[in-house]
Amino acid sequence: MGVVQDDDAALVAQALAGRQAAFSALLARHRDPVFRLARHHTGNDSEALDVTQECFVSAFANLARYDPARPLRAWLLRIALNKCRDWWRKRAVRRLFAFARPLEEAAEVADLAPDPEQALSAARETARIRRALAALPAQLKEPLILCAIEGLAQGEAALMLGISRKAVETRIYRARQKLSETLEGRG
Secondary structure, eight states: OOHHHHHHHHHHHHHHTTOHHHHHHHHHHHHHHHHHHHHHHHSOHHHHHHHHHHHHHHHHHTGGGOOTTSOHHHHHHHHHHHHHHHHHHHHHHHHHHHTTSOGGGGGGSOOOSOOTTTSOHHHHHHHHHHHHHHHSOHHHHHHHIIIIITOOOHHHHHHHHTSOHHHHHHHHHHHHHHHHHHHTTOO
């Protein structure tokens, strides 16, 4: 076990004993990777913040089920991944009902499209990449985010996703191919 993992296990034990400061320390330590994973899945900072919050609420409620022999970060990212999948299902339902708004309310709906005259070139490119990443099928997106963005080893991602290390490697390769095609306008 590494120092961070040992620290996480100690903080989990303290949080289970009722010390709010310990859970706050865990939240501060792991909030950013969970948020990044959620943002890459949702493509939206606001939605990612909601998913992150749901992840930590769920983690706190289920902290007694955490196995201290395993990395806490992987456990939290697994919860976040499940929350992202839930978000996609809810999004499909919301999209279905989005057209049911009365016409009087149409003027109140904000236009979330970026304003190209005000946006910088780098910001537009980042948004384009995020959209392409969010559009990937989950089975390709998840290993790519976990390994390439969150820095997990392919073996760790394989354990988290319940697939072989070779499957992770293959899916990352396919995800990168699909991203290249999409970003070059071929996909």
